[in-house]
Amino acid sequence: MNIQSSIGRTPLIELRSFDVPADVRIFAKAEFMNPGGSIKDRIVRYIIGDAERRGLLGPGATIVENTSGNTGAAIAMLAAARGYRAILTMPDKVSKEKQDALRAMGAEVVVCPASAPPGSPQHYVTRARSIHAGTPGSFMLDQYDNPLNAEAHFRSTGPEIWDALGPSVTAFVASGSTGGTISGTSRFLKSKNPSVTSVLLDPAGSIYHRYFHDGVVDPAQIAPYFVEGAGEDHLAQCMDFSVVDDVIRFTDADAFATCRHLAQREGLLCGGTSGANVWGAVQVARSLKQPATVVTVLPDSGNKYISKIYNPDWLARNGFGTGEIRTLEPTL
Incomplete structure (x- = not known):
């Protein structure tokens, strides 16, 4: 066995510590278990x-x-x-x-x-x-504009989710930068069941939320944010909005508070995009009629961010507290 043969087939973990309707389940695919540490x-x-x-x-x-x-x-x-x-x-x-x-x-x-x-x-x-x-x-590789990016998820991530959960999948929720994960995975799941809802999460300071809802790329909305690996300041050709049903905006505070929740309540030390993804999955779960199954991904481990989002001094310097997860009015 070589290193590349151990890529994929990551486990789906059910998250049980969030306040969602009793018959709505949230599963997160543990992509930090790939040999390189990420999706x-x-x-x-x-x-x-x-x-x-x-x-x-x-x-x-x-x-x-x-x-x-x-x-x-x-x-x-x-x-x-x-x-x-x-x-x-x-x-x-x-x-x-x-x-x-x-x-x-x-x-x-x-x-x-x-x-x-x-x-x-x-x-x-x-x-x-x-x-x-x-x-x-x-x-x-040209990951932002290469269609093979999304195709990789169409041929691996999507099938793995469907093989594990099948027709119970109600929604797939993920943040996006290149758009490969949300585009390829959503396209596969919708090919199995067109009623599966796809929700993209976009950080405040990125262009995708405004572009999806208004068809406008507004340079004035581009602003710095701390979450790594989500959002963008230009349109990636790999991002396929035709398979996306909604885009929800999140903040750094939303993502980082959820990271701490995952670490302290689920035993999952994850990166900022994982926090954003789970925060979004919770919002979607709260908006769905039961029974339902919401799936997301945990793109990487929190070990890469110990000096930042798990460092109290860094959090304090940058104005982040340790409060509970902030809710969002459902948009679906």
Whole structure:
């Protein structure tokens, strides 16, 4: 068995500590149990495998990608295992734990200012494209615009959820940055049962919520936020809004309070997007008629964020309390 053969087939964990109607169940897929520590292992294995089959990635080649950390970790892991070089660009808000883990596996990390506007030379996406263009024989996964991103989830995440829960699935809820998870998983679940509801969660400061509801990308709404791996300042071509039924906005405080709840009440130490996803799943669960089953994903572990969202001093410096989860009026 090699490292890539252990990607996927992660367990579904029922969450029982949240205040939802008695016959509404919430399940979360433990994607932090992938060998690279996140859900991004799935897409990296799928895209690299496709590139090798098509001759786009030769022995000893360089893989270049922009990442908020988890895709980079999967690339670094598989690059090390397959003899590739990895160059990864990321915004400077990415936790030090993530950056250090990539370097430990031999990747070159290029840190870019999170404040750089889309299209500027210092934006982490633009920087990756520039490095790719200047590195002969290199390969770029292009996770934001590559349809294989969503296809990986259509062929793995969605089927695994359906195999485990079948027609009981009522709704799938997930945050999105590239859009691969929400698009591919929702498309598969809807192919099995068109009545499955798909809900995208978008952080305040991202563009997807306004775009979905009003068809507008408003640069004035782009603002900094702390959650890593969710939301975006540009439209990713991988995001397929045709399979999304609603978009709910969350805040950093919503996500981080739910992370603490998961750690202290469920024994699950998870990252910020996991907190956001479960917070959203709770809101959806409260709006559904019973019986119902809401499914979400836990994209990565909280071990990567100990210095931030589990650090009382960091929370205090950035104005986050330790209160209960804030409710949201149902929108479904």
